[in-house]
C-alpha cells in the first residue's frame with residue numbers, strides 16, 4: 001500500500017478536516033517558524049545558493065537545508081540547479097509579499113505593529129554581487 005494520510009487522523013482533528021482550512025493552516029504553520037520566515041524574507045531579495053543563504057541568515061547549513069526542503073514541499077520556494085549548487089528563490093514572490101503586507105496591516109490594526117519588510121533583516125548587505133546576478137541571468 002502507498003503511504004497516504006490516514007483519514008482517522010483528519011477526523012480526530014475535528015473541524016480541521018476541511019481541505020481549504022487545512023491548506024491555510026499548513027501555510028501559516030510554515031510561516032510561523034521564525035527561521036523559515038527569515039529565510040523567506042531573505043529570499044525576497046533575490047535568489048540564493050544554499051551556501052550564500054546560510055551565510056546571510058547566519059544559520060547552520062543543515063538547518064537552512066531542512067527549512068528550505070520544508071518550504072519547497074509547501075510550494076513557497078523553488079530550486080534550480082546551477083553547476084553543483086541548488087539556487088533557491090521564492091516560488092510565489094508577489095503573492096507572498098502581498099500576504100506579508102496584509103500581515104503588517106493586521107498587526108498594525110491590532111497594535112502590534114512590526115515591519116516584515118525584507119530590508120530590515122538585511123542591513124549592510126548588497127545583492128549587486130556579480131555572482132548572484134550571474135545566476136539571475138541564467139548564463140555567464
Ligand SMILES: [Zn+2]
Pocket residue numbers: 042045048052053056125
Ligand atoms: Zn542575502
